[in-house]
Amino acid sequence: MIEVEVKARAPEGIAEKILSLGGELKAVENHHDLYFNSRVRDFRESDEALRIRIKEGGARLTYKGPKLDALTKSRLELTVKIDDARQMEEVLINLGFVPSAELRKRRTKYSYQGTTLALDEVEGLGSFVEVEAEGAGDIDLQRQKVLLVLKQLGLGQSIRSSYLELLEEKGLGSKAVKGEQI
């Protein structure tokens, strides 16, 4: 499905603000994310992502397509629950994908006005809020909704860069695989 989402840097006291506005605490998760790149097309250029996420509830494989508009980070997102992250990693490596980066974060999830708010403390990057529309529906309406919620929370400029891209900007990110093209 299409994931309609915006992200912004989180100022001090944002958790209290979410709760005071009526946001409902849903979960606290610890994510260990393993990113992979392709030897055929550089996902940093094609704006795709391939990730294994390990968290308390189990592991998942996720593919994300290129972003669809200029204001939000909405994109195709496909997720499959998997029983064995290590085995999945081996499958991807045997298929020619290259481990490119790792990311650890603590995510606190809230439900707020038909959106899911994720307050992320990302190792090496700081704190961010992601606002994601819940369920399916008209993408333009969902886009308006997540942008409105961002405004209600008093959050500034939407950041379209992924955590992976932000890590790269800081020089902590994914290894180049260009030299290994086949």
Add this chain to the structure above:
Amino acid sequence: MIEVEVKARAPEGIAEKILSLGGELKAVENHHDLYFNSRVRDFRESDEALRIRIKEGGARLTYKGPKLDALTKSRLELTVKIDDARQMEEVLINLGFVPSAELRKRRTKYSYQGTTLALDEVEGLGSFVEVEAEGAGDIDLQRQKVLLVLKQLGLGQSIRSSYLELLEEKGLGSKAVKGEQI
């Protein structure tokens, strides 16, 4: 892990023979297998396989590496349980893999002398027995064991071709993706 396995055509009455020799019936499964090929290297030439198997107990993604010896069909096999075969198929297609063949079979599984016997009735191909060593261990010893069991069952020539390759030989198999190389 390395899957140590041999396969042979199954004659009439093989199920009764397995039981009379002390084989223990373990399970009956219906498999719907979806095979994928790569646009980068033709898996028919590289002797690899990428498969989603849908069966009663759920779906699995499996990667198989090239065969390791001339007598058996032993090879690296990596399997991950997945919660959604359709979503996994979409992930593979977005990553550039190409659906190449479908295969349906009914598998009756027996345990026999430290091996698993799979009596397969394959749509369009007929009946086969696969003998697979159970658990980990010395690969040469496992190879001797599965070849011995094949002999005890009175089965003839070991067939190293996969069902996918046998389908191709009958002209029922995987679509060429060579014309679609990127």
